Amino acid sequence: MPSSLRRARAALAVLPLLAAPLAAQQPSPWPQHSMERPKPPVEVAPAQRLPVPAPAGALVLFDGRDLGWWESDDGAPAKWRVVDGAMEAVAGAGGIRTKVGFGDVRLHIEWASPNPPHGEGQDRGNSGVFLMGTYEVQVLDSYRNDTYADGQAAAIYGQFPPRVNVTRPPGEWQTYDIEFRRPRFDSTGVLLRPARMTVRHNGVLVHDDVALLGPTSHRVRAPYAAHADALPIALQDHGHPVRFRNVWVQPLAP
Ligand code: MG
Numbered sequence: 259m260p261s262s263l264r265r266a267r268a269a270l271a272v273l274p275l276l277a278a279p280l281a282a283q284q285p286s287p288w289p290q291h292s293m294e295r296p297k298p299p300v301e302v303a304p305a306q307r308l309p310v311p312a313p314a315g316a317l318v319l320f321d322g323r324d325l326g327w328w329e330s331d332d333g334a335p336a337k338w339r340v341v342d343g344a345m346e347a348v349a350g351a352g353g354i355r356t357k358v359g360f361g362d363v364r365l366h367i368e369w370a371s372p373n374p375p376h377g378e379g380q381d382r383g384n385s386g387v388f389l390m391g392t393y394e395v396q397v398l399d400s401y402r403n404d405t406y407a408d409g410q411a412a413a414i415y416g417q418f419p420p421r422v423n424v425t426r427p428p429g430e431w432q433t434y435d436i437e438f439r440r441p442r443f444d445s446t447g448v449l450l451r452p453a454r455m456t457v458r459h460n461g462v463l464v465h466d467d468v469a470l471l472g473p474t475s476h477r478v479r480a481p482y483a484a485h486a487d488a489l490p491i492a493l494q495d496h497g498h499p500v501r502f503r504n505v506w507v508q509p510l511a512p
Contacts, residue, residue, distance in 0.1 A: 286471070288408070290416050290479060295407040303424035303460035308431050309504040310366055319356060319491070320345055320505040328354045331492065344370070344501035347385055353495045355391055359488030361440040362510040365389070366433065370501045371399035373429025377498075379405040383428065384496035386415065389438045390489035393453055394474040397500055400425040412459040415474040420457070420464035431503070432460050437510070440487065441470075447484035 288295040312318050319327045322343035325336040330352050337351035345354075371383030383399025393414070400411035400423055407419035412434070426432045435458040442451040452472075457465040473480045493502060 286408075286417065290477065291406040291409060293406050295419065297404075297407050298410075298419050298421055298423045298464075300423045301462070303426070303462050306433060306461050308433070309368055310433060312366070312504075312506040313508065316366075316506040316508045318506045320503065322503055325354070327356055327358075329357050331355055338495075341501075344503040346499050346501045347493070347495045349495065349497040349499070351495055353388075353492050355388075355490035355492040357490070359486065359490055360390070360507060360509060361488045362512055363389070363438050363491075364508040364510055365436045365438065365491065366504070366506050367436075367502060368431050368433050368504045369397055370431050371401070371428040372499050373427075375399050375401075375403070375428045378403060380409060382498070383500055384494070384498050385500040385502075386494035386496070387434060387436070388474075388492040388494065389436065389453070389455070390440060390485065391492040392473045392485065392489065393438070393455070393470055394494070395434060395436060395455070395457055397494070398425075399428055401427045412457060412464045414455060414457075414465060414468060414470060416476060416479070417471050417474060418465060418468055420459060421466075422462060422464060424460045424462045424464070426460060434459060435461075439510075441482055443482075443484040449482045449484075452482070 328336040330336050336354045338348050338354055339346045367387055375382055382403050385397040386394040388394045396409055396413045396415045398411045408416050411425045412420035437456040439454040441453040444450055453470040454467055455465055456467050471479055472482045
């Protein structure tokens with residue numbers, strides 16, 4: 259047997275070992291943030307009765323009155339505005355996060371883009387809902403506003419576009435209902451199971467039990483890094499006065 263073939267066979271022999279842990283992180287066939295990636299079709303979501311009442315037993319993280327559940331990303335008091343029953347991102351104030359952590363959770367949150375709109379692409383009504391401060395469902399004014407598919411509203415940022423674009427016009431209240439399963443790591447930090455998300459935007463299913471590729475990030479597909487079982491839910495300050503209201507969660511049984 260030629261030595262080159264021997265080397266090839268030896269290399270193939272270790273492939274199954276490599277394939278198992280990597281299987282959860284199959285890269286997308288599309289380069290991250292590709293403008294060529296097909297855009298989800300635009301649809302009009304059915305009307306919803308808003309705000310959606312919190313079910314019995316849910317933890318209400320924002321009821322329109324105060325930021326008691328929230329703090330700044332750096333642990334200082336939250337510096338967002340409370341206005342007209344909503345909390346509004348303040349440019350330069352930094353993101354906010356819950357003072358307590360969550361793992362597997364169902365999250366309901368309502369948001370509205372600034373009206374009138376300003377800017378284009380990613381520079382228009384940008385914010386984000388971060389599960390465990392790490393896994394972002396993008397908030398963006400994607401109403402008649404073009405951007406890369408994996409960065410539009412309801413995208414799992416930099417990874418998966420939503421199945422459809424059901425973004426409502428600026429100023430109108432919209433909903434995300436997110437069922438999140440945290441990633442599982444073994445005691446040495448090896449990934450056992452990736453994070454998973456099911457997302458409804460304005461009541462329309464846009465992600466169905468998607469396995470995340472890792473932490474969401476800009477211009478990099480970062481690998482999973484072991485973290486705690488419970489971490490804060492965070493909202494992004496991307497310099498735009500995006501509003502949020504009626505935030506509630508139901509922790510899910512593992
Ligand atoms: Mg964002």
